[in-house]
Structure formats: structure tokens, C-alpha cells
Amino acid sequence: MQRKPLFRPILLALILCGLAPGARAAGEGVDLMQRSWPENGPLGTFDRAAVQRGFQVYKEVCHTCHSLNYLAFRNLAALGFSDQELQAIAAGYKVPALDDEGQPIEREAKPFDHMPAPYANPAQARAANGGGLPPDLSLIVKAREDGLDYVYSLLHGFGDPPAGHQVPEGLHYNRYFPGGNIAMPQPLTDGQVTYADGTNASLDQMAADVTQFLHFVAEPKLEERKLTGLKAGIFLVVFAGVMLAYKRKTWRDLH
Amino acid sequence: MSVETSEPVFKNGVLRWVDARLPVLSWGYNEFMAYPAPRNLNYWWNFGSLAGFCLIVQIMTGLVLSMHYNPSAAGAFQSVEHIMRDVNYGWLLRYVHANGASMFFIVVYIHIFRGLYYGSYKAPRELLWMLGVVILLLMMATAFMGYVLPWGQMSFWGATVITNLFSAIPLVGEPIVTWLWGGFSVDDPTLNRFFSLHFVLPFVIVAVVFLHILALHQFGSNNPVGIDLTKTDKIPFHPYYTVKDLFGLSIFLIFFGFFVFYAPDFLGHADNYVPANPLQTPPHIVPEWYFLPFYAILRSTVFEKLFAPLALLGYVGIDAKLAGVLLMFSAIAVLFVLPWLDGSKVRSARFRPIYKWVYWLLLIDVVILTWVGGQVPTDRVVWIGQFAALYYFVHFLVIIPLLGKFERPRPLPESIGKPVLGRARLQPAE
Numbered sequence: 128m129q130r131k132p133l134f135r136p137i138l139l140a141l142i143l144c145g146l147a148p149g150a151r152a153a154g155e156g157v158d159l160m161q162r163s164w165p166e167n168g169p170l171g172t173f174d175r176a177a178v179q180r181g182f183q184v185y186k187e188v189c190h191t192c193h194s195l196n197y198l199a200f201r202n203l204a205a206l207g208f209s210d211q212e213l214q215a216i217a218a219g220y221k222v223p224a225l226d227d228e229g230q231p232i233e234r235e236a237k238p239f240d241h242m243p244a245p246y247a248n249p250a251q252a253r254a255a256n257g258g259g260l261p262p263d264l265s266l267i268v269k270a271r272e273d274g275l276d277y278v279y280s281l282l283h284g285f286g287d288p289p290a291g292h293q294v295p296e297g298l299h300y301n302r303y304f305p306g307g308n309i310a311m312p313q314p315l316t317d318g319q320v321t322y323a324d325g326t327n328a329s330l331d332q333m334a335a336d337v338t339q340f341l342h343f344v345a346e347p348k349l350e351e352r353k354l355t356g357l358k359a360g361i362f363l364v365v366f367a368g369v370m371l372a373y374k375r376k377t378w379r380d381l382h
Numbered sequence: 383m384s385v386e387t388s389e390p391v392f393k394n395g396v397l398r399w400v401d402a403r404l405p406v407l408s409w410g411y412n413e414f415m416a417y418p419a420p421r422n423l424n425y426w427w428n429f430g431s432l433a434g435f436c437l438i439v440q441i442m443t444g445l446v447l448s449m450h451y452n453p454s455a456a457g458a459f460q461s462v463e464h465i466m467r468d469v470n471y472g473w474l475l476r477y478v479h480a481n482g483a484s485m486f487f488i489v490v491y492i493h494i495f496r497g498l499y500y501g502s503y504k505a506p507r508e509l510l511w512m513l514g515v516v517i518l519l520l521m522m523a524t525a526f527m528g529y530v531l532p533w534g535q536m537s538f539w540g541a542t543v544i545t546n547l548f549s550a551i552p553l554v555g556e557p558i559v560t561w562l563w564g565g566f567s568v569d570d571p572t573l574n575r576f577f578s579l580h581f582v583l584p585f586v587i588v589a590v591v592f593l594h595i596l597a598l599h600q601f602g603s604n605n606p607v608g609i610d611l612t613k614t615d616k617i618p619f620h621p622y623y624t625v626k627d628l629f630g631l632s633i634f635l636i637f638f639g640f641f642v643f644y645a646p647d648f649l650g651h652a653d654n655y656v657p658a659n660p661l662q663t664p665p666h667i668v669p670e671w672y673f674l675p676f677y678a679i680l681r682s683t684v685f686e687k688l689f690a691p692l693a694l695l696g697y698v699g700i701d702a703k704l705a706g707v708l709l710m711f712s713a714i715a716v717l718f719v720l721p722w723l724d725g726s727k728v729r730s731a732r733f734r735p736i737y738k739w740v741y742w743l744l745l746i747d748v749v750i751l752t753w754v755g756g757q758v759p760t761d762r763v764v765w766i767g768q769f770a771a772l773y774y775f776v777h778f779l780v781i782i783p784l785l786g787k788f789e790r791p792r793p794l795p796e797s798i799g800k801p802v803l804g805r806a807r808l809q810p811a812e
């Protein structure tokens with residue numbers, strides 16, 4: 128009685144096919160704009176210059192409405208900012224504190240502080256945005272399917288609605304936003320910021336840069352993770368080889 | 383080559399002294415080193431020890447996670463992000479734990495399907511099999527409550543949907559749900575108790591695993607040929623299967639590592655990186671992949687289309703929701719009674735010409751159910767889901783009992799060394 132040689136591969140293939148599509152819910156239907164991101168891929172790393180530019184876009188544009196609660200200024204050290212630069216960046220913000228008599232005051236932020244939010248609370252944020260709540264962006268790239276392409280596309284997606292599409296008062300048409308009507312006005316237009324490194328600030332450039340920056344904030348350990356994976360992978364392959372050889376040797380006397 | 387089980391003699395005097403008074407060392411030696419195992423086990427037999435490995439990994443990573451985790455509605459999400467960002471190797475711990483749950487289910491599902499193929503549930507291993515089903519149920523409860531802990535949108539809404547199922551119970555349903563929640567919605571008290579239970583249930587699993595192994599070692603492992611073996615066809619677990627299991631483990635770790643390091647969120651849901659918000663229902667509430675077949679059965683149970691006749695249940699007070707819950711639990715209950723549904727005396731599918739095919743149909747059916755569970759339930763999906771759900775039960779309740787009566791198995795060999803037909807597999811299957 129011979130075992131079917133296909134038995135194993137078929138079983139595995141079936142199980143894996145079952146998992147992959149099953150694990151994700153059906154998407155919204157609009158094809159996102161694609162881009163190849165340097166931090167993707169097994170050994171991808173963040174493009175430091177792009178992420179720094181993205182930080183500038185966030186600071187100057189998005190920060191008017193969106194918080195970034197999980198970002199502490201010290202985290203930016205990973206982008207290559209020196210201690211002095213971090214001090215200076217932090218000092219550009221005020222954070223609440225108490226004075227010696229316990230009175231609430233504001234002090235200059237330090238590198239260990241987190242990025243202060245633009246609004247004191249969600250109600251204030253809604254009131255200032257025609258009822259829409261600008262979400263915290265710390266995890267936005269992970270919190271959407273295909274987050275990188277989605278955020279990048281969303282920033283491109285404003286424009287005139289197709290004929291017959293009604294945009295309610297106070298909302299804006301965006302073809303990548305589910306339903307098409309978003310409470311965010313188009314945040315980026317060509318030349319919106321003046322890049323410190325002289326890069327031409329086209330809409331596409333800024334959208335890509337800020338998306339990479341938001342990815343960095345969502346996954347600060349991405350590079351460490353991939354590098355650790357490489358080391359673990361090399362170790363495991365060697366280990367598996369040794370174990371296979373050892374297994375063969377052990378079993379030989381049975382054959 | 384055969385095994386002589388004799389009491390081990392420890393060279394070390396201290397060990398000898400201890401073992402004479404507390405024979406736990408010789409117990410461990412007998413159960414995990416000298417244990418006489420069939421010499422023809424193939425790689426599908428690796429998944430038992432892999433499951434044990436997964437359990438240990440979950441307990442160890444979970445223990446460290448719980449030192450940094452804050453089980454409160456206000457702090458849970460933030461504490462998980464704190465683990466991901468500020469705890470040394472916290473990202474690794476969490477990704478191993480979160481993906482570890484998926485790996486655990488992959489391993490256990492393969493382990494179960496191995497048992498189905500080779501008839502490992504048949505006499506005298508019925509209790510061994512049933513203890514396995516208990517472990518599966520406990521794992522499901524544990525994983526479900528664990529998924530609630532990070533308190534993202536999917537955590538919250540998954541918990542809401544699943545706990546709400548209990549409201550289908552007539553009369554006492556609503557009070558039971560309130561009691562489970564510890565309030566009038568999923569909230570702080572729910573999260574707190576889920577954390578306690580999530581912490582303790584794995585240790586209950588450990589206890590049941592011991593019973594599982596005790597039952598296993600009573601009659602020894604089944605084997606690919608499915609016949610009872612004589613001593614001469616057994617080899618000591620150590621070194622033969624320890625080294626084979628280690629090799630299997632290293633391959634498994636490569637697979638596991640791929641997800642942890644290169645696709646850590648692939649098996650999760652983007653929505654769970656949005657903090658829980660009781661005021662905003664996500665567009666699709668989908669459970670983790672390992673629950674999808676059961677979720678598909680639950681959701682396909684509407685009194686329409688193929689299942690329209692079930693509307694008759696309405697006359698005995700069973701509405702569609704209750705019927706769905708009952709069917710979902712029955713999907714596991716049939717596994718419990720499987721040893722008595724299958725009357726065939728032949729264990730291994732290798733000697734059962736029809737069962738061998740039926741087995742694959744069941745596997746395909748479960749894959750379809752998994753797919754259905756992840757889809758938006760459009761008309762087409764509901765039809766497919768109903769057929770697949772129906773087939774699942776037909777397999778266990780109709781086909782299997784009938785095969786036991788009518789299938790004519792091939793002649794069994796007397797031992798793994800003496801096949802009835804040519805082309806023998808004299809050797810261990812590797």
C-alpha cells in the first residue's frame with residue numbers, strides 16, 4: 128500500500144489557501160494607488176530623509192488637526208536627529224505642567240514628552256471640524272488594510288465628485304474614502320511646505336513622505352524586527368540542517 | 383528492534399535518593415524517554431509535540447506580557463502599545479503571542495485531521511480523543527478571551543457579538559448575558575474577568591494535556607497502518623522521536639518566524655489597531671481565522687433558502703439565532719461522539735477505499751466553511767455556507783455511520799513488517 132506522494136503538499140496547500148482569503152474581509156472595491164515603499168521587503172529600512180521630510184509635513188500641516196499620541200520626541204532619535212536637535216524640536220511645543228504651588232502652567236516640552244495634541248478633547252476636535260473627528264494618526268498605517276497605499280492614496284483622492292454623487296454640506300469628496308465623503312478638507316496641495324532639504328514639495332512627494340513618516344510612528348521597531356528575523360532565520364536553517372543530519376544518523380541503525 | 387521497559391537507574395546518587403522517595407523522575411523517564419513508540423510513525427505524528435510546544439510558548443510569552451499589560455478599558459490599548467514600543471523586546475513577545483495563537487490552532491487542526499485520517503479516535507482511544515476535543519474547546523475559549531484583551535475595535539465588537547449569542551437561550555438568555563458582562567454592555571468588568579480567565583485557562587489546558595498523555599500512554603500511539611503493534615515494532619521515544627521532533631520543530635519555527643518577523647499582522651485585523659469604540663460598529667465584524675468555520679455555520683443558519691424547512695423549529699420555540707448557536711456547538715459535539723458514529727473496525731484510511739475519499743471531501747468542506755466565515759454574507763455566500771454546513775453534518779451523521787456498515791476494507795497486514803500486498807513499506811516512514 129503506497130502512500131500518495133501528493134498527500135502532504137495538497138493538505139498544506141488547502142489549509143493555507145483556506146487561511147489567506149478567509150482571514151481578511153472583503154475590501155471596499157476601489158483600487159488603491161500603488162507605490163513601492165523602501166521599508167517593505169524582507170530587509171527593508173526606512174528612508175531616513177523621506178521620513179524626516181514627512182515629519183516636517185506632519186508638523187506643519189496635519190498637526191493642526193491630528194494628534195500623534197504615541198510619538199515621544201525621543202523616538203525621533205531613530206531618524207538620525209541628534210540630542211540637540213531633539214531638544215530644539217521639543218522646545219517648539221508647550222505641554223501642561225504644575226508650578227511649585229500646584230497651579231497649572233505650560234512649560235516647554237522635553238525629548239521625553241509626547242507630542243502634544245492639537246485639541247484638548249474629542250468634542251473640541253469635532254466642533255472645529257464640522258462634526259468630523261480627526262483620528263489620532265499614530266497607528267493609522269496599521270489600522271487600515273494596505274495602510275501605506277491607503278494613506279498615500281487618500282491624500283491624492285480629493286477632487287470633483289462623479290456626476291450624480293451628492294456630497295453633503297461640510298464634507299469633501301475623496302474617491303478612496305469608504306463612501307466617498309470625508310470630513311477632512313484636502314490637506315495637501317503642490318508647494319504646501321518648503322522642504323528644509325530643498326526637495327520639490329509636489330503633492331505626490333509630500334503624500335509619500337508623510338505616509339512613510341506615519342509608518343515609522345506606527346512601527347518604530349520595524350527595522351529591528353526584520354533584522355532579528357534574518358538572524359533567527361539563519362540560525363533556524365542551520366539548526367534544521369543539523370537536526371536533519373542528526374536524525375538521519377540516529378535512524379540509520381533502524382533501516 | 384524492540385524496547386524493554388525497565389526501571390531507570392540514575393547514576394547520580396542524589397537523583398536516586400529523590401526518586402526512591404518521589405518517583406517523579408522515573409515517571410518522566412518512562413513517559414518521555416523510554417516510551418515505546420511505533421517505529422513507522424510519519425511526520426504527521428510531529429504535531430502532538432508541536433502543540434505542546436505552542437502551549438508552553440503561549441504560557442511563557444503570556445506571563446511576561448501580563449507583567450506589562452493593564453486590564454482596564456481606559457488603559458488596555460495603551461498598555462499593549464507600551465509593550466510594542468517601550469518594553470525591551472516587547473514587540474517580539476506580543477507578536478509571538480498573537481501569532482502563536484494562530485500557530486497553535488494550525489498545529490492542533492492538523493493534529494485533529496491526522497487523527498481523522500488514521501482513525502486514532504477508535505477503540506481503545508476514545509477517551510484520549512475526547513480529551514483532545516476538550517482541549518480544543520478550552521483553547522477556543524482562551525483565544526477568544528485573549529483577543530479581547532488588546533481592546534481594539536475587533537476585540538470589543540467580537541466580544542459583543544459572541545457573548546450576545548447566549549441571549550438566544552430561551553427565558554434566561556438575557557440575564558445570562560448581563561451576568562457574563564458584569565453590566566449592561568461589554569465594558570471594564572468584562573475585560574477584567576476575561577483577563578483573569580485568559581490567564582488561568584491555559585493552566586487548565588496543561589492539566590488536561592497531562593490526562594491526554596496519560597490516556598495516550600495507556601495503549602500507546604496509533605500508527606499510519608492503524609493496526610495494534612507488537613513489541614518488536616516499537617522503538618524507544620528517545621532518541622528516535624526526540625530527534626525527529628526536534629527536526630520538525632525547527633521547520634515549524636521557520637514557518638512561525640516568517641509570520642512573526644515578516645508578516646506579524648497578516649493573520650490579524652487592521653481594525654484591531656483602532657481603539658475600542660462602543661459608539662461605532664465596524665463595517666465587517668470577523669472573528670479570527672480559526673473560528674471562521676464555526677462562525678460560517680452560525681451565520682448560515684437562517685430559516686431561508688436551503689434551510690427554509692428549519693423554520694418548523696419555530697413551533698418548538700427555537701428561532702434562527704438559537705438554531706445557529708445549537709448547530710455551531712453541534713459541530714464540535716459530533717467530534718465528541720465520533721468514536722461511536724464510526725462503526726468501522728479498521729482505523730487507517732489506507733485500508734478504507736471509500737473513507738479515504740470522503741476524508742478529503744470533509745477537509746475541502748471545512749476549507750469552504752472557513753472561506754464563507756470570512757465573507758460578507760451575500761445570497762450566494764449564504765447558499766454556499768448552507769450547503770457546506772449541511773455537508774459537514776451529513777459527513778459525520780450519515781456518511782460515516784453508513785461506511786461503517788457497507789464499506790469493504792482492504793485486508794489488513796498482520797504487522798507493519800508483513801504487508802498483505804507487494805511493495806511493502808518495511809521501514810519507518812522516513
Ligand code: HEM
Nearest residue numbers: 440441444445447448451476480483525528529531532584
Ligand atoms: C492556550 C494558550 C493561549 C492562547 C491561545 C492565547 C491567545 C491570545 C490571543 C489571541 C491574544 C490577543 C493577541 C493580540 O491580538 O494582541 C492574547 C493576548 C494576551 N494574552 Fe494570551 N493566550 C494564551 C495563553 C496566555 C497566558 C498563559 C497568559 C498569561 C500568563 C496570557 C496573557 C496574555 C496577555 C497579557 C495578552 C494581552 C496582550 C496582547 O494583546 O498582546 N496568554 N492571548
